[in-house]
Amino acid sequence: MILEVKNVSKSFRGLRAVKDASFELSDGEINGLIGPNGAGKTTIFNMIAGVYAPDTGSIVFEGKRIDGLRPDQVCNAGIGRTFQIVKPFAGLSVLDNVMVGAFLKERTASAARAQSVSILKKLNLEAKTNLPASSLTLPDRKRLEVARALATRPRLLLLDEVMAGLRPTETDQMVQVFRDINRAEGLTILLIEHVMRAVMALARHIGVLHHGEVIARGTPEEIVRHKAVLDCYLGEETEL
């Protein structure tokens, strides 16, 4: 187990966003977290990433408790994340954006630059290397989020709806990118995603969140046949 989320809950002024949620991620696996809007997916992400401390429960990463740490400490522990609402460093170039991430592990600018260039290549952003990040389209901004997070060389990558707004061919490209990285580097990935095409293609295991509770866990095949999941999220007619 690389990550264990145990009975975490989080409330915002009486709204219980996450209730007693538990799940584990195996080392080197790609896992999905799905559920309707407002189910608490991003809140769980933010608790893992250190934005919020859980009210109760614990989060253990590689044998160490990380709940309550600051976001930068969580990143230093080996967890990278993207933001659902992208947050590029708009005034900096695409390359400089990624270099900021690379400096976590690299001491010199030249080493950080070399690493960033290779990551941009992986994400098909090399043609935009020297453009200001503010000039990118939304799909490219999502790629930049991923590139920046990868540059910190995480062992666990949290992806918050990076496929949203992408065309089907772009989605397939992105799926391939994650597959390659997962295979080549053994990177564990947890993705929140509404694009079922991507989740089904990538995830070995899927957790379903509804009203802040984990209502189902299993392989993609099990999830699409799960009664409660069909009722609350996927719908009867789902075909994949």
Next chain:
Amino acid sequence: MSRALVLLAVLAVLLAALPAVAGPYALSVATLILYFAYTGQAWNVMMGFAGQLSLGHSLYVGVGAYVAGGIFFHWGIGPWAGVWLAILACVVFGLVIGFLAFRFGISGVYFALLTIAFAEFTRIGFDHLGWTGGPGGMFLKVAQRDTWDVLNFRGPPLMYYYAMLFLAIAAFIGCFLLLKSKAGYYWQAIRENEEAAQALGINTFRWKMLAVVISSAMTAVAGVFFAFYYNNLFPEQIFHISRSIEIILGPIIGGVGTLFGPILGAAVLTLLSDGITELLAAFGWEIPGIKQVFYGVVLLAVVMFLPHGIWPALARKLRL
């Protein structure tokens, strides 16, 4: 970048040779330009690089000046020792301000207000401090103006000019290196989006504190220069908010966050404002406050037509 380096080298050579042709008045104007280029560079580290708006940089000029000036005045300890004490004192002030602001999440305009508040109550404090002469001021002995007494930093205006030239060049090179290093990247990330910066493993508190430390230490040195160049220090003048504004106008007009901006802004402002005063004087007019009006007009024009400052537009023209 290579064209920029050539431009810079030419500029440095011209400035080094300037005293050969410049009279005393031109030399004093040039010294003033370099002084504002230097302090602007120092302020730029905090605001331009790390995005932390300080409107109270006169605090560091004043504290630096009073510390180095005070121990020279009372005990005859020269500025070579005094500058370290001045830096230490200013860094302590900076750390206190930074700690209060960054630990308790004070940012943006509220941070700017905090910096003003510190400059203001330090001014009031020095007004009541007998050791430095209170509101009556402190006067360093103007011993001699003929020979270069480098050890005590006393000498002719030429010496101060070269000292300031050295500082301005050192600040430029230092800021260039900082900007290209991890610190520069981290500061800019914090400036652009603090939350995203944190998610990339940046301890934003620590890096913002570093920006304050470097900026305040640099400004402290300017304060020491101020004390030994002007020889008289009054709390009402040195800590006044208009002094802080003077410092930040250069980089704003030249281009916040750029390396050439503070130099260009200082040159434009000082030359034009002194030029206008001279011009009016030549016609026999003396209009009090004309400099401030002029600052206002230039600032308005730049904000309207060149919102990123003069340098970015000029750099595009020169293809740098």
